[in-house]
Amino acid sequence: MIIDALKKLLDRDDIGTIVTTMGTTAVGSVDPLPVILQLQAEYGFRIHADVAYGGYFILADNLEVETQEALECLLEVDSIAIVPHKHGLQPYGCGCILS
Ligand SMILES: *Cc1c(COP(=O)(O)O)cnc(C)c1O
Numbered sequence: 184m185i186i187d188a189l190k191k192l193l194d195r196d197d198i199g200t201i202v203t204t205m206g207t208t209a210v211g212s213v214d215p216l217p218v219i220l221q222l223q224a225e226y227g228f229r230i231h232a233d234v235a236y237g238g239y240f241i242l243a244d245n246l247e248v249e250t251q252e253a254l255e256c257l258l259e260v261d262s263i264a265i266v267p268h269k270h271g272l273q274p275y276g277c278g279c280i281l282s
Contacts, residue, residue, distance in 0.1 A: 184214040186222075193226045200229040200261075205254060206237010213237060216253040216260070230260040235278065238263065239270035 184203065192198060201223075203214040216232070223230055232238075234257065240246060241254040257263060262282035267273040 184219070186215065186218055189219070189222065193222065193228070198226070198228050200231055202231045202233060203260070204237075205232050205234045205257070206240060208236045211237060213250045213253050215249070216256040220256055220259055229262075232257055232260045232263045234263050235266035236269050238265050 189201070201219060203216055203219055205213050205216065216230075219230060222228075238254070238257070240250070241257070246254070262280055264278065264280050265271070266278040268276050268278070
Protein backbone atom coordinates (compact mmCIF):
# COMPACT_ATOMS: atom_id res chain seq x y z
CA MET A 184 0.00 0.00 0.00
CA ILE A 185 1.30 3.42 -0.92
CA ILE A 186 0.81 5.50 2.22
CA ASP A 187 1.03 8.90 0.48
CA ALA A 188 -1.77 7.86 -1.88
CA LEU A 189 -3.82 6.54 1.05
CA LYS A 190 -3.43 9.87 2.89
CA LYS A 191 -4.66 11.78 -0.17
CA LEU A 192 -7.76 9.57 -0.34
CA LEU A 193 -8.41 9.95 3.39
CA ASP A 194 -8.15 13.74 3.11
CA ARG A 195 -10.52 13.80 0.15
CA ASP A 196 -13.16 11.17 0.99
CA ASP A 197 -14.98 9.76 4.00
CA ILE A 198 -13.57 6.22 3.97
CA GLY A 199 -15.16 3.66 6.29
CA THR A 200 -12.83 0.68 5.95
CA ILE A 201 -9.26 0.15 4.80
CA VAL A 202 -8.35 -3.37 3.72
CA THR A 203 -4.71 -4.24 4.28
CA THR A 204 -3.02 -7.24 2.70
CA MET A 205 -0.59 -8.84 5.09
CA GLY A 206 1.24 -10.99 2.59
CA THR A 207 0.22 -11.01 -1.06
CA THR A 208 0.04 -14.42 -2.67
CA ALA A 209 2.30 -13.54 -5.60
CA VAL A 210 5.22 -11.74 -3.94
CA GLY A 211 4.56 -11.77 -0.17
CA SER A 212 4.28 -8.00 0.09
CA VAL A 213 3.10 -6.89 3.56
CA ASP A 214 1.31 -3.57 4.08
CA PRO A 215 2.78 -1.24 6.76
CA LEU A 216 0.11 -1.86 9.41
CA PRO A 217 1.78 0.22 12.18
CA VAL A 218 1.56 3.32 9.98
CA ILE A 219 -2.00 2.51 8.92
CA LEU A 220 -2.99 2.16 12.60
CA GLN A 221 -1.59 5.64 13.26
CA LEU A 222 -3.75 6.96 10.42
CA GLN A 223 -6.75 5.13 11.89
CA ALA A 224 -6.32 7.11 15.12
CA GLU A 225 -6.41 10.32 13.08
CA TYR A 226 -9.16 9.49 10.55
CA GLY A 227 -11.30 6.93 12.38
CA PHE A 228 -11.76 4.20 9.74
CA ARG A 229 -12.09 0.45 10.36
CA ILE A 230 -9.25 -1.88 9.35
CA HIS A 231 -9.77 -5.31 7.82
CA ALA A 232 -6.57 -7.34 7.39
CA ASP A 233 -6.35 -9.97 4.68
CA VAL A 234 -4.04 -12.52 6.26
CA ALA A 235 -5.40 -15.33 4.13
CA TYR A 236 -1.97 -16.23 2.85
CA GLY A 237 0.57 -14.31 4.92
CA GLY A 238 -0.87 -14.50 8.41
CA TYR A 239 0.77 -17.82 9.13
CA PHE A 240 4.19 -16.22 8.80
CA ILE A 241 3.73 -14.62 12.21
CA LEU A 242 5.05 -17.99 13.41
CA ALA A 243 8.34 -17.57 11.53
CA ASP A 244 11.44 -16.35 13.33
CA ASN A 245 13.38 -15.11 10.32
CA LEU A 246 11.24 -12.22 9.08
CA GLU A 247 12.47 -8.74 8.34
CA VAL A 248 11.88 -6.42 11.30
CA GLU A 249 9.24 -4.35 9.43
CA THR A 250 7.31 -7.50 8.51
CA GLN A 251 7.44 -8.89 12.04
CA GLU A 252 6.27 -5.56 13.50
CA ALA A 253 3.40 -5.35 11.01
CA LEU A 254 2.17 -8.87 11.81
CA GLU A 255 2.44 -8.26 15.56
CA CYS A 256 -0.13 -5.44 15.20
CA LEU A 257 -2.84 -7.78 13.94
CA LEU A 258 -4.69 -7.88 17.27
CA GLU A 259 -5.40 -4.16 16.84
CA VAL A 260 -7.42 -4.46 13.61
CA ASP A 261 -11.21 -4.77 13.46
CA SER A 262 -11.36 -8.01 11.45
CA ILE A 263 -9.14 -10.49 9.66
CA ALA A 264 -9.65 -13.09 6.93
CA ILE A 265 -7.64 -16.29 7.23
CA VAL A 266 -7.58 -19.27 4.89
CA PRO A 267 -6.67 -22.55 6.62
CA HIS A 268 -6.27 -24.48 3.35
CA LYS A 269 -3.16 -22.51 2.57
CA HIS A 270 -0.40 -22.56 5.19
CA GLY A 271 -2.84 -23.90 7.79
CA LEU A 272 -2.36 -27.26 6.03
CA GLN A 273 -6.07 -28.14 5.96
CA PRO A 274 -6.72 -30.61 3.13
CA TYR A 275 -10.06 -29.08 2.08
CA GLY A 276 -11.09 -25.59 1.00
CA CYS A 277 -12.01 -23.37 3.93
CA GLY A 278 -11.76 -19.76 5.01
CA CYS A 279 -13.02 -17.54 7.78
CA ILE A 280 -13.46 -13.95 8.82
CA LEU A 281 -12.76 -13.12 12.45
CA SER A 282 -13.84 -9.86 14.07
C1 LIG B 1 -6.16 -17.13 -1.04
C2 LIG B 1 -6.26 -15.74 -0.69
C3 LIG B 1 -7.50 -15.18 -0.37
C4 LIG B 1 -8.77 -16.00 -0.36
O1 LIG B 1 -9.05 -16.49 -1.63
P1 LIG B 1 -9.98 -17.78 -1.80
O2 LIG B 1 -10.58 -17.58 -3.15
O3 LIG B 1 -11.00 -17.77 -0.71
O4 LIG B 1 -9.06 -18.96 -1.71
C5 LIG B 1 -7.54 -13.86 -0.04
N1 LIG B 1 -6.43 -13.11 -0.01
C6 LIG B 1 -5.21 -13.60 -0.29
C7 LIG B 1 -4.00 -12.71 -0.23
C8 LIG B 1 -5.08 -14.94 -0.65
O5 LIG B 1 -3.86 -15.46 -0.91
